[in-house]
Amino acid sequence: MAIKKPSKTDKKHAYDQKLCQLLDEYSRVLVASADNVGSSQLAEIRRGIRGESVMLMGKNTLIRRCIAAHAERSGNADVKALIPLLQGNVGLIFTKGDLKEVREEVAKYKVGAPARVGLIAPIDVVVPPGNTGLDPSQTSFFQVLNIPTKINKGSVEIVAHVDLIKKGDKVGSSEATLLAKLGIRPFSYGLVITNVYGDGSVFSPEVLDLTEEDLMEKFACGVSMVASLSLAVSYPTLAAAPHMFLNGYKNVLALAVETDYSFPHADQIKEYLKDPSKFAVAAVPSGGGAAAAGAATAEEKKEEESDSGSDAEEGFMNLFDD
Numbered sequence: 001m002a003i004k005k006p007s008k009t010d011k012k013h014a015y016d017q018k019l020c021q022l023l024d025e026y027s028r029v030l031v032a033s034a035d036n037v038g039s040s041q042l043a044e045i046r047r048g049i050r051g052e053s054v055m056l057m058g059k060n061t062l063i064r065r066c067i068a069a070h071a072e073r074s075g076n077a078d079v080k081a082l083i084p085l086l087q088g089n090v091g092l093i094f095t096k097g098d099l100k101e102v103r104e105e106v107a108k109y110k111v112g113a114p115a116r117v118g119l120i121a122p123i124d125v126v127v128p129p130g131n132t133g134l135d136p137s138q139t140s141f142f143q144v145l146n147i148p149t150k151i152n153k154g155s156v157e158i159v160a161h162v163d164l165i166k167k168g169d170k171v172g173s174s175e176a177t178l179l180a181k182l183g184i185r186p187f188s189y190g191l192v193i194t195n196v197y198g199d200g201s202v203f204s205p206e207v208l209d210l211t212e213e214d215l216m217e218k219f220a221c222g223v224s225m226v227a228s229l230s231l232a233v234s235y236p237t238l239a240a241a242p243h244m245f246l247n248g249y250k251n252v253l254a255l256a257v258e259t260d261y262s263f264p265h266a267d268q269i270k271e272y273l274k275d276p277s278k279f280a281v282a283a284v285p286s287g288g289g290a291a292a293a294g295a296a297t298a299e300e301k302k303e304e305e306s307d308s309g310s311d312a313e314e315g316f317m318n319l320f321d322d
Contacts, residue, residue, distance in 0.1 A: 020070045026094035029197040031085045036189040045109045052097035060086040078200030085195045100208040110190035115171045115179045125165035125186045131157045
């Protein structure tokens with residue numbers, strides 16, 4: 001008896017159920033670009049993240065429709081934030097683990113690829129100097145690309161570094177042929193995390209690289225800006241309150257010094273202003289104590305030296321008496 005193959009409708013229904021189950025179970029999703037990534041490479045990535053994460057690939061239109069329908073059925077409108085992110089060849093990685101660790105695990109699975117004609121170079125391609133192993137008949141090919149060469153031991157040798165392709169340029173047929181002859185696979189491709197979704201919020205993957213020190217620095221900078229703005233417009237905020245109290249105290253102290261109004265702290269300031277010598281008197285005990293201690297130490301050393309000198313003299317005279 002032949003096994004009946006599921007129809008397209010059945011496959012879409014099964015896919016919808018799987019996606020809805022993942023949306024209910026996971027609250028964090030990594031959106032990954034899968035350009036130039038093969039099926040075998042995707043299978044390796046699935047095995048690598050298995051346990052805490054699940055990767056789902058599919059057509060963007062089908063995923064958008066499933067997410068919209070799930071949001072209406074469940075009442076969870078936050079998942080609709082994923083819909084605008086489904087542009088190009090992308091996949092979804094649902095995870096319960098640490099987002100940074102999952103991204104690093106995904107980045108491990110990169111595969112070298114040759115430079116194909118028409119591809120946009122993701123990096124600069126530089127051909128190093130050295131023996132190419134090609135016979136001298138290939139010299140004209142290098143001349144077309146303006147690559148300096150020489151014949152060494154019956155083969156073509158490149159004599160200097162050659163900037164063959166710039167980042168962002170299209171790979172031409174001559175460049176692709178040259179790299180193929182030299183056996184150079186300059187590009188490497190893998191899943192690239194483009195966006196991160198977490199509990200209804202979408203943010204850039206660069207946020208995952210922030211450390212606690214970075215967050216504290218940014219927070220302190222923000223508090224400083226709020227305090228500066230509050231002081232400039234005289235609007236009280238929690239950040240500016242200590243500065244406002246301090247400035248107010250300075251104003252009250254200045255007013256007390258200039259008028260007959262007084263309070264305990266102002267009295268002390270007024271006394272110092274009336275008799276500045278009190279500043280010096282207040283500083284003498286610490287300096288005088290140190291000087292007295294130094295003098296006492298010097299006297300003790302002198303006494304010890306005189307005692308030791310007299311003892312030595314006595315011993316020397318006793319020798320003659322004996």
